[in-house]
Amino acid sequence: MSGMQRPSRIVVGSWVRFAGQVRAIVGVTAKSATLSDADGGQVEVPIGELTVDPDLAVVDLPVRTPLPAQSRLETFPPQAVEKALWWEDHILEVLHGYRPDAVPDTAPRPGYGLGTSLTARQRAKAAELTAAGHEVSASAIANLRRRYQADGVLGLVDRRAAPRTPEFTAVDARVVAAMRAAISEGVDASTRTGSYLIWRTGEILRQTPEAQGVELPSRSTLYRLLAKLTRGTHTFGAASTRRSRAHGAKTPFGELPAFAPGEVMQIDSTPMDVMVLLDDGVPGRIELTAMIGVATRTLTAAVLRPTTKAVDASVLLARTVTPEPQRPGWAEALRMSRSVLPHRRLLSLDERLEHAAARPVIVPEMIVCDHGKAFISRNFKSSCRFLEIDFQPAHKGSGFEKGHIEKMLASIASLFVQFLPGHLGRSTDHRGRHPERDRLWSLLELQELLDEWIVAHWQNRPHDSLRDPAHPSRTFTPNEKYATLVEACGHVPVALAGDDYIELLPTEWRAVNDYGIKFKHRVYDTPGLDALRRQGSGITAKRGLWEIHRDPYDVSRIWVRDHRAEDRPWIEATWKHLHRAPVPFGELAWDHVRHQRPGATEPEIADAVAALLTRAHAGPDRPAAGKSGRRDRRVAARTRATATAAAVPPKDSPTPPAPAPEPEPEPADGGRPLAKVIPLGLFDPLEDPWRRT
Missing domain, CATH: 2.30.30 (SH3 type barrels.)
Structure with a gap:
């Protein structure tokens, strides 16, 4: 009312x-x-x-008694609720002249008839209850009547029957304010214990003029107060999570809506918890940089590098907008033509999809990233401008603004990385002994396994966030969601052209010699370079060297820009030993005549994933770098050092006599004889000084 x-x-x-x-x-x-x-x-x-x-x-409207809030009535003792219901019967008689249990067509009792005013009824009810032993005044009845009209039966409950516990009991408000200040000081600091925060609370109180003379409560009371004030703040947890929560949004917030493939995409990098063999053959850790589409949860590209640089982010962007080739050795179930993706419709737009793997090609409209140097670099921003992509950095310390890619990177650790040899665990507490002695994969080999795992497992794994609004219990895979959104959006963006892809690759400057181009100890050559051999490019700023573009994850070929040609400026040069080395990114060599059964079944995909994880866990077909291998390397190093020192005698020393012939040692390690070991006391910085011999 x-x-x-x-x-x-x-x-x-x-x-x-x-x-x-x-x-x-x-x-x-x-x-x-x-x-x-x-x-x-x-x-x-x-x-x-x-x-x-x-x-x-x-x-304004007829009086209507509010519905009783039954859930709030449950917070009161049963005796208080029973008393409120007893009062309700009497108040209803005051309001309407009848008790709720009155028989129909019953005349009102004397003093409650239709001609009786509300004030008279309240006096009659007060007299009636007082005569029955419940002393109450007419003004008290009027007060209960107004409370009932405003709050229903809840207004008749004695609130004193359910006392509420104060938020901070009897702690002085100044102590609470000082402890809040101590907690806020530690947001950007290193994680400390509760004893430090209690000490700091006392220091803040002593330094506050308004809090002079305030005594701290008992230590147990302070710890209970600290538990209440730090609930949900990660004060004693991870510092990164604490900063993210403290600097995040304090009011209700949402996220960018994504209803089409590529409308919003997120990119990020993280160290991988696995050891690999780097280019120099030494075990080391690497970083994973990946991009995910928010609407479809498609992992469009993921690359591995020892350290993520700006050029790697641009290469990742180039891989996102180009088809993933079906590699030799991959299961037939991983072909795009046998997946749920609209292959025929996409093939009419890009003929390169004829031999593509089942991973969608998505052109980003907006990319959300953090403030890492690789992503806010001029190189990556220029690539986004070239492709007309909206570049949107997240707020600093707000990891939740790109939570999809953060969750995806954590999922790769549990779904893929832990199956690999050399797994390190997420921290030193979870690390095994000597993971570097496993059969480690090389960087290029692991990149090949990761690409296959994305196509086989991630794109065909039902995602909890991809659900049908009309049927919430059903989940979709990223490939299924992409196919659904393509039909809903009514268009498919055209993928990046081949020349545009090459433009996004890293640039190097090399000379074209008679034997070809040497890069990273590999020689690349092709008949198309005949006119460029031992010739200058004419670019004075680069001393006449030729511009080459390379894919860091594809060692099979490079591209040379012929500045003098206008129609076809790019010359593709292949690795001279490509036919002798099993590189992961070799040319497509498929039998187009063999029969292809359309539609990959779920068991076929599951078998492909199982075989991939088994192969990844077994490691490459080479001996592990065990304890004996390390000893052999130390012996060989000492032998080379001794042989070098003995081969160059001092100038003033006499010519030493010819040594007696030594017996030929037994062949070892592939038939190569080992030199005689001279036990010199050389210093080895890698040797454990506490190891017992």
């Missing part, structure tokens, strides 16, 4: 309180007003009698 007031005028259609009831004015004359009756009839009341009634008031 809204507010009530004495009427300034009486008009037809108004609702008024008269004689203890709310009635509608259905007619007005100069001498009388016609009101609706409780029995459905009408009653005519003289204007003078109507206006002098003390209860007369205009109401």
Whole structure:
């Protein structure tokens, strides 16, 4: 019920309180007003009698008792609820003249009839209850009646029956403020214990003039207060999580809506918890840089590098917008033509998809990233401008703004990395002994396994965030969601052209010799370089060297820009020993005549994933770098050092006599004889000084 007031005028259609009831004015004359009756009839009341009634008031709508809040009633003791229900029966009789349990067609009791005013009914109820032993005044009845009309039966409950515990009990508010200040000081600091925060609270109190003389409560009370104030703040947890929560949004926030493939994409990098063999053959750790589509959860590209640089982010972007080739040795179930992706529709747009793997090609419209140097670099920003991509860095310390890629990187650790040899665990507490002695994969080999795992497992794994709104219990895979959104959006963006892909690759400057181009100890050559051999490019700033572009994850070929040609400026040169080395990114060599059964079944995909994980866990087909291998390397190093020192005698020393012939040692390690070991006391910085011999 809204507010009530004495009427300034009486008009037809108004609702008024008269004689203890709310009635509608259905007619007005100069001498009388016609009101609706409780029995459905009408009653005519003289204007003078109507206006002098003390209860007369205009109401906007008929009085309706609020529904009882049963859930809040459960917070009170049963005795208090029972007493409130007892009061409800009496208040209803005051309001309507009848008790709720009255038999139909029963006349109101004396003092509660239709002609009795609300004030008279309240006096009658007070007298009745006082006579029955419940002493109460008419004003108390009126107060209960108003509370009932406002809050229903909940307004009749004695609130003292369910006392609430204060938030901080009896702790002084100044102590609470000091502890809050101590907690906020540690947001950007290193993680400390509760004893430090309690000590710091006392220091802040002593330094605050308004808190002079305030005594700290007991230590147990302070710890309980600290537990309440630090709940959900990660004060004693990870510092990165604590900073993210403290600097994040304090008001309700949402996320960028993504309804089409590529509308919003996220990119990030993280160290991988696995050891690999780097280019120099030494075990080391690497970083994973990946990009994911928010709408489809498609892992469009993922690359491995020892350290992520700006050029690696640009290469990742180039891989996102180009088809993933089906590699030799991959299961036939991983072909795009046998997946749920709309292969025929996409093939009409890009013929390169004929031999593509089942991974969608998505052109980003917006890329969300953090403030890593590789992503805010000029190289990556220029690549985004070239492809007309909206570049959107997240706020600093707000990892939740790109939570999809953060969660995806953590999923790769549990779904793929832990199956690899050389697994390190997420921290030193979870690390095994000597993971570097496993059969480690090389960087290029592991990149090949990761690409196959993305196509085989990730793109065909039901994702909990990809659900049908009409059927929430059903989950989709990234490939299924992509196919669904393509039909809903009504268009498919055209992938990047081949020349554009080459433009995004890293640039090097090399000379073209008679034997070809030497890069990273590999020689690349092709007949197309004949006109460029031992010739200058004419670019003075680069001393006449030729511009080459390379894919860091594809050692099979490079591209040379012929600045003098206008129609076809790129010359593709292949590795001279490509036919002798099993490189992961070799040329496609498929039998186009063999029969291809369309539609990969779920068991076929599952078998491909199982075989991939088994092969990844077994490691490459080479001996592990065990304890004996390390000893052999130390022996060989000492032998080379000794042989070098003995081969160059001092100038003033006499010529040493020819040594006696030594017996030929037994062949070892592939038939190569080992030199005689001279036990010199050489210093080995890698040797454990505490190891017992």
